[in-house]
Amino acid sequence: MTATTGGIEKAASVLRAGGLVALPTETVYGLGANAEDPAAVARIFQVKGRPPSHPLIVHIAGAEQLDDWVEKVPAAARLLAERFWPGPLTLILRRGRRVPLEATGGLETVAVRVPDHPVALALLAAFGGGVTAPSANRFGSVSPTTADHVRAELGDGVDFVLDGGACRVGVESTIVDATSEIPAILRPGGVTREDLEAVLGRPIVVPSASPVRVPGEHPSHYAPRARVVLVEPDKVVAEAELAQELGHQVGVFLPPSLADAPVKAHAVVALPASMAAYAHGLYGFLRELDERECDLVVASLPVEEGLGLAIANRLRRAAGPRLSA
Numbered sequence: 001m002t003a004t005t006g007g008i009e010k011a012a013s014v015l016r017a018g019g020l021v022a023l024p025t026e027t028v029y030g031l032g033a034n035a036e037d038p039a040a041v042a043r044i045f046q047v048k049g050r051p052p053s054h055p056l057i058v059h060i061a062g063a064e065q066l067d068d069w070v071e072k073v074p075a076a077a078r079l080l081a082e083r084f085w086p087g088p089l090t091l092i093l094r095r096g097r098r099v100p101l102e103a104t105g106g107l108e109t110v111a112v113r114v115p116d117h118p119v120a121l122a123l124l125a126a127f128g129g130g131v132t133a134p135s136a137n138r139f140g141s142v143s144p145t146t147a148d149h150v151r152a153e154l155g156d157g158v159d160f161v162l163d164g165g166a167c168r169v170g171v172e173s174t175i176v177d178a179t180s181e182i183p184a185i186l187r188p189g190g191v192t193r194e195d196l197e198a199v200l201g202r203p204i205v206v207p208s209a210s211p212v213r214v215p216g217e218h219p220s221h222y223a224p225r226a227r228v229v230l231v232e233p234d235k236v237v238a239e240a241e242l243a244q245e246l247g248h249q250v251g252v253f254l255p256p257s258l259a260d261a262p263v264k265a266h267a268v269v270a271l272p273a274s275m276a277a278y279a280h281g282l283y284g285f286l287r288e289l290d291e292r293e294c295d296l297v298v299a300s301l302p303v304e305e306g307l308g309l310a311i312a313n314r315l316r317r318a319a320g321p322r323l324s325a
């Protein structure tokens with residue numbers, strides 16, 4: 001179901017009144033507030049249970065508005081904005097005066113992007129200002145990719161939910177530090193490293209492209225209730241069956257190469273072969289295994305190229321150590 005014109009007007013008035021609106025974007029659903037209203041921004045942190053030191057992304061209607069929100073834009077940042085907006089690319093730049101410190105976790109930099117979704121763009125046009133929005137989920141849990149996910153997770157915490165159907169990309173934006181002429185990826189996402197390098201004409205640094213499979217240094221985030229264990233692709237079936245025999249309710253992410261393998265597990269997700277389809281479905285798959293009451297998810301990492309880099313990053317973070325059991 002898609003939001004109506006009336007719904008967009010209502011959402012804009014909720015933002016003007018200091019309320020919170022869940023909005024669809026091409027990446028995941030966001031929990032939006034008027035970026036220039038510190039009290040509304042503070043409510044986002046409260047509803048999400050997110051520490052106030054974690055900065056938010058300011059969503060704007062078009063690349064031509066960039067200079068209203070940031071200062072000193074390097075030529076490389078300008079190039080990336082022109083080439084990839086609207087789209088799943090977030091640029092970190094120097095904070096402009098309009099952006100309150102509440103939205104940046106106290107930093108002098110700010111994250112900005114133009115979402116590529118007709119409902120988000122219609123809302124930004126109707127509202128007229130910037131909308132600061134993190135993913136519309138409780139802090140640390142799986143990001144919502146449908147309006148139903150948002151309602152299930154945040155309930156009355158959100159004043160209005162705009163329904164724009166399932167998010168096309170399904171994983172969050174690529175975050176690029178663009179404060180200097182040599183941009184660096186801070187978080188892989190919907191715009192691939194390869195696409196960024198093609199436009200910049202040089203290699204771009206990606207911090208998390210390490211060969212380590214289940215690192216201890218990745219605190220848990222993007223995580224389902226079930227514990228996530230990552231193993232080599234050819235060990236997925238054996239690991240899942242062993243854990244099931246030991247009494248776990250095991251959910252398996254079955255790689256396409258093993259599509260026909262019979263697996264003795266509680267629930268099996270047959271992964272799509274295309275990375276775009278995998279990214280699109282990833283958070284829904286994790287939610288489905290939670291709904292089916294799996295306590296353990298056995299998965300492997302995809303090849304870290306294209307969207308596979310973002311998928312692997314989210315799986316590693318989902319498998320990271322938990323603050324509580």
Ligand code: AMP
Binds near residue numbers: 057092107134187
């Ligand atoms: P979320 O929208 O929940 O995916 O979170 C927004 C992401 O943007 C987080 O990973 C933040 O750490 C990152 N971010 C936002 N602003 C900044 C900033 N000024 N510097 C570095 N990272 C940022």
Ligand code: MG
Binds near residue numbers: 135143
């Ligand atoms: Mg998030």
